[in-house]
Amino acid sequence: xxxxxxxxxxxxxxxxxxxxxxxxxxxxxxxxxxxxxxxxxxxxxxxxxxxxxxxxxxxxxxxxxxxxxxxxxxxxxxxxxxxxxxxxxxxxxxxxxxxxxxxxxxxxxxxxxxxxxxxxxxxxxxxxxxxxxxxxxxxxxxxxxxxxxxxxxxxxxxxxxxxxxxxxxxxxxxxxx
Amino acid sequence: xxxxxxxxxxxxxxxxxxxxxxxxxxxxxxxxxxxxxxxxxxxxxxxxxxxxxxxxxxxxxxxxxxxxxxxxxxxxxxxxxxxxxxxxxxxxxxxxxxxxxxxxxxxxxxxxxxxxxxxxxxxxxxxxxxxxxxxxxxxxxxxxxxxxxxxxxxxxxxxxxxxxxxxxxxxxxxxxx
DNA sequence: TGGCCAATAGATAGCGGTTAGCCGTGGGAG
DNA sequence: CTCCCACGGCTAACCGCTATCTATTGGCCA
Numbered sequence: 001x002x003x004x005x006x007x008x009x010x011x012x013x014x015x016x017x018x019x020x021x022x023x024x025x026x027x028x029x030x031x032x033x034x035x036x037x038x039x040x041x042x043x044x045x046x047x048x049x050x051x052x053x054x055x056x057x058x059x060x061x062x063x064x065x066x067x068x069x070x071x072x073x074x075x076x077x078x079x080x081x082x083x084x085x086x087x088x089x090x091x092x093x094x095x096x097x098x099x100x101x102x103x104x105x106x107x108x109x110x111x112x113x114x115x116x117x118x119x120x121x122x123x124x125x126x127x128x129x130x131x132x133x134x135x136x137x138x139x140x141x142x143x144x145x146x147x148x149x150x151x152x153x154x155x156x157x158x159x160x161x162x163x164x165x166x167x168x169x170x171x172x173x174x175x176x177x
Numbered sequence: 178x179x180x181x182x183x184x185x186x187x188x189x190x191x192x193x194x195x196x197x198x199x200x201x202x203x204x205x206x207x208x209x210x211x212x213x214x215x216x217x218x219x220x221x222x223x224x225x226x227x228x229x230x231x232x233x234x235x236x237x238x239x240x241x242x243x244x245x246x247x248x249x250x251x252x253x254x255x256x257x258x259x260x261x262x263x264x265x266x267x268x269x270x271x272x273x274x275x276x277x278x279x280x281x282x283x284x285x286x287x288x289x290x291x292x293x294x295x296x297x298x299x300x301x302x303x304x305x306x307x308x309x310x311x312x313x314x315x316x317x318x319x320x321x322x323x324x325x326x327x328x329x330x331x332x333x334x335x336x337x338x339x340x341x342x343x344x345x346x347x348x349x350x351x352x353x354x
Numbered sequence: 355t356g357g358c359c360a361a362t363a364g365a366t367a368g369c370g371g372t373t374a375g376c377c378g379t380g381g382g383a384g
Numbered sequence: 385c386t387c388c389c390a391c392g393g394c395t396a397a398c399c400g401c402t403a404t405c406t407a408t409t410g411g412c413c414a
Binding site for chain 1: 180184207257260261265266275279325
């Protein structure tokens with residue numbers, strides 16, 4: 001979050017609400033779940049850390065005062081460092097994996113059924129993402145982002161196939177033994 | 178985290194350290210980054226929420242006391258509800274996307290270079306995951322999990338190709354215009 | 355027997371993120 | 385004129401995670 005805000009400020013100074021809007025625009029449909037309040041919390045922390053300075057700017061005379069934030073040299077340095085990083089979020093498939101194991105171990109549900117339900121959900125999301133992609137410029141901006149979402153969902157669906165193969169074999173053994 | 182602990186307890190009651198070990202075993206190489214302390218925090222919260230009861234059990238007479246936790250009826254109910262959910266973690270490609278946009282907008286780095294660096298990193302992780310998969314039973318347990326990681330990394334690499342196409346086109350336009 | 359060390363077991367502080375909700379202003383609908 | 389809603393900003397409370405600290409015990413070695 002901090003990095004995202006700094007990235008926006010690297011382009012141009014903004015106040016909180018504007019930053020929120022810019023982030024949402026930049027992320028397209030995926031940015032809709034963003035919390036507005038978090039922007040202010042983040043900005044306050046960045047200011048306390050000296051990465052950003054906020055200046056009161058009374059644009060229109062009678063509107064609530066807004067604080068326009070801009071990068072400090074330390075902030076610019078941090079943006080540069082962030083760009084140089086090559087991090088990537090670790091895939092979090094563990095939850096579903098544990099779910100299957102727990103369902104089987106505690107005899108609370110049929111793992112193969114869980115896989116089927118999950119596949120229905122992912123197919124739903126896949127259609128949703130493909131539909132949302134139609135409203136965006138293909139191969140650009142938020143459309144590019146949605147392309148990534150689609151590729152991931154397809155990969156996850158293939159993983160579900162592998163899960164089904166694995167767990168249906170277990171069922172056979174249990175029933176057969 | 179809470180759900181993962183409850184899932185373990187659904188199979189059999191355990192004390193904190195044992196739970197940690199079971200989770201790590203269940204997740205294989207991917208569980209190595211888990212923090213041991215988090216187990217106790219989670220157990221305390223679950224107990225306060227009435228989903229779990231801890232009973233002092235002095236197994237060996239002179240060992241430090243350990244608390245063996247077990248599900249309450251409310252806890253079992255929550256496990257059942259968790260199994261019925263069909264949630265799936267949302268793909269978090271936004272960070273890299275913002276990085277490319279910030280790099281281009283603030284003229285701080287070449288987006289195509291960033292994509293190349295990221296691809297090198299993902300290829301490294303792909304080899305790592307494939308190597309780790311060799312040490313696990315294929316198509317089962319932690320091996321299945323690693324299979325999912327591999328599929329995801331391959332999808333992400335394909336997305337990087339799309340990113341490169343998009344941003345190299347932008348570079349052409351900038352240089353040409 | 356005494357001393358050290360690793361493993362076991364648990365607790366705590368603090369950071370970052372999320373959510374819910376409050377406050378004040380202004381503009382428009384009724 | 386009143387009421388309601390959108391805007392802009394903020395606070396409080398919670399959750400998850402990590403790092404770090406303590407304490408006990410068993411094993412090893414001298």
